[in-house]
Amino acid sequence: MQTDVLKIGTRGSALALAQASETRARLMAAHGMAEEAFEIVVISTSGDRIQDRPLSEAGGKGLFTKELEEALFDGRIDIAVHSSKDMPTVLPDGLELSVFLEREDVRDAFIGRASAKLADLPQGAVVGSSSLRRQALIRRLRPDIKVVTFRGNVQTRLRKLENGEVEGTLLAHAGLKRLALGHVITELLPVELFPPAPGQGAICVESRIGDDRVKAVLDPIGHLATAQALACERAFLAALDGSCRTPIAGHAVVEGERLAFRGMILTPDGREVHEIEAEGPVADAARLGADAGARVRDKAGPGFFDGWS
Template identity: 60%
Template structure:
């Protein structure tokens, strides 16, 4: 049997495999339709192995890509597929973004066990989430609510909720929809009031720098509007040195060549926030995101800024 032309590295969760298969299907079509031309290689990451504590205490979201980057750089795989929001601010040296699939719905979904809406949860309810951003935004709207760390893949979290470990949890609507689990969402949270994670809803593909064969093969999969939005959002994050220790939210929208961006830095308790808004040409996406980041950083109180370490 001939060797595949391309090997895709990915985490092994159902959602990660859905994303990898979406890239594989597009790549197979671009190569002429031979399914054997592209192979998926599942790689267990440190982020998958650590389930007993927040990632902020274990080394940050880069733990979801470390082992996959190693496989990419040593040639065991030719490209890697990630949820864009899981990518660290700085990519591993020798790797580069090669394609971004069209973005899905960016909104968060509440999955309520005790009540269907965030506003209707009982006073003192416990909400489980692995995201400091979601926790801060929940506390901003409901200071009485207790937020606890809630790790695991989508189905694991749904199972924990069904067992009554928490009163509600929050997940990306895009992930639920991709897995056919959107019926579990009891409230879709408005993106303007509950600003998403930078990169949420986007699937990013990385490859080795200088690997022209792989970059050329992936070119037909790239969505220019999503790529520009992601450039802007990641530039904002880079200026703020955002990590899993910092509640940061933001969303860039691209239409007819124009880009608008809104970013937000919050305190852990959601009581304080600093917002940045900017717009311009989508061709200046990275510069706009960086400018917004500098503006927000300059206006962020010193004690809140200290959380950026």
């Protein structure tokens, strides 16, 4: 193995840095190498800088990846570490998601100020979330609740909650665990009631196609079952042309050689919901996800996405 320093690109938020550090730690352990063999390079992205409006209005998921991908192309970094749920389904030519780290808990966490449980919030309470999926699921469960767009990193959102701007907010359990903030959670929402975003809880690594040196470094830290589950979830998303504008949930579970998937699409007000399930061999993960996406789209009908996509 070469001794060149491997440059790990990441966004600058505390969570992004925690994910980059976890990736570095796994690489160090896999290869018996010192921390100095891996350099974390912080790159500011458009998604971090734009805080005054929803991502769906600013340009979608690509806002968190564009600058990191530019750095991959020009050689400033060798790999980019991302939250899988932030990744568009189509990547720029020449780049790939090379490995997925073993997935964390996929559940959403509720952090309540007025009440410990989402279901127990007072009538008309205000809840903050930047995710259209979470907003739609909240409205589905509690149509009386006022949901407001809540941008910013984890610490910013928790500070807004503490300052009384809202009565509650939702964040990924995985992210809170990685930041050692599990103690702030007042309720973990079951996946049956509150299914996660495709890719939620999984860290992925993006690299240049054909870079054999980087591939050799990354291969030992890849987690096969996570990669199989995400192949299904991302194919589901791609079949629905999923973006930040569409409330979509999807979760695949791998057990041995079998995969079980459940997907959901909602209107932003949460009033119309269509669910789909699929099961089959893990070898068919991507096909199962794509078929589930096509079937739920047919189920919803041609007008479902009109006017809000």
